[in-house]
Amino acid sequence: MRAPGVFETVDVAPPGEADLPDGAVLLRTLAGGICGSDVPKVKGAKGARLGPRGEFLPGRPGFPMHEVVGEVAASRHPEAEPGARVVGWATASDAIAEYVVTDGAQVHPYDPRFEPRAAVLIQSLACVIYALDRVPVAGLDVVVLGVGPIGAMFAHVAKDAGARRVTGVDPVDRSDLPPVLGFDETLAATAAGWAAGVGERDRPQVVIEAVGHQVGTLADAVSGAAPGGTILYFGIPDDDVYPLNMESLMRKNLALVGGVTRDRRRSLARADAYLQKHPDLYGALVTHEFDRGTVQQAFDTAVRASADRLKVVLDLG
Structure with missing residues (x-):
């Protein structure tokens, strides 16, 4: 290059x-x-x-x-x-x-x-399977923020692991994805738009952040997750320090999981x-x-x- x-x-x-x-x-x-x-x-x-x-x-x-x-x-x-x-x-x-x-x-x-x-x-x-080993998804609702190749792999592996419902959120319209990938639904929306509009009964127990490269989507994951839920941060961080609504994280009893393979x-x-x-x-x-x-x-x-x-x-x- x-x-x-x-x-x-x-x-x-x-x-x-x-x-x-x-x-x-x-x-x-x-x-x-x-x-x-x-x-x-x-x-x-x-x-x-x-x-x-x-x-x-x-x-x-x-x-x-x-x-x-x-x-x-x-x-x-x-x-x-x-x-x-x-x-x-x-x-x-x-x-x-x-x-x-x-x-x-x-x-x-x-x-x-x-x-x-x-x-x-x-x-x-290998990266996706290793990451999901750390976050139980069987019987739970999962939202994947970012429906690129990695997000699609997360949907497939989560569904194979017994996730009840898998929803993908991406500004790009992904409604034509092959059903084999495991999404029950894809929303053409930003992560912020999804987090602002999700109803209390529709909040997922697991949110997978598969976007990375900016700070906003982690905050959206915290905002949109169900109380007692888990956020798996998989997207690559381009910044060393991310602002986080710690009050919301604690009041909702959320777990934040990150790491590399x-x-x-x-x-x-x-x-x-x-x-x-x-x-x-x-x-x-x-x-x-x-x-x-x-x-x-x-x-x-x-x-x-x-x-x-x-x-x-x-x-x-």
Whole structure:
């Protein structure tokens, strides 16, 4: 990325086995997925290389994408054998490149029946499954703020876990989403509009914040949740400090849960099994596919909210 949102193809020397620290693997990339957490990086708000006067400098090759599927070309991790196909995290967020070095503890072999572009979903699913392990949803009403790819995954996993009713809230009209994703209803509304208008009897016991990147939606989750409910904050925070109505949080006896995915190899294995159980997820979630020659178009599509866009995948093989 030579400037915010501007991509070009460059030739560089590939990393080799000598470049691997202990525990690392060298991957030949096969596929990748664009995540909402990549968007601030694309816009230059996070992870940018800056010159002495604050000017943007070209980023490292392959930046910014962390969802990766690849073939192990060399390994210094005891559980990652050369030739294995794995899915997980590119720890330097450089997965657009042909070869990347990443932590072997953050990738895991996947079911070989999956095409690489389908196996990409395993990384996101690992995050969603891990997060929902911390928030019981069986028999409860769930509202998902933000119906992008992650929000849609939350709906599916929550419904599979026994949620009574799942409602999606997004300013983009998502009424045409495939029923297989598990939403009982989608509202074309802002989080603030939903929180202001929800009736007392319709307040959910669980609110999942899957928007991130600004402070308002957490306050909306607190405002809209039912007394005694739980807020799962999953959206990536761009600010270190968020204003919070602590009076409302306490008076309503709410629980606030946040965090990142730990035990990543185990989480990836569970997500692999989940995708085997629900192979139709790929067709429901992935709306756009691009290749390495159309990276610019892929990111242009991913950063623009639209009713016909969910998950954007790069086929890099």
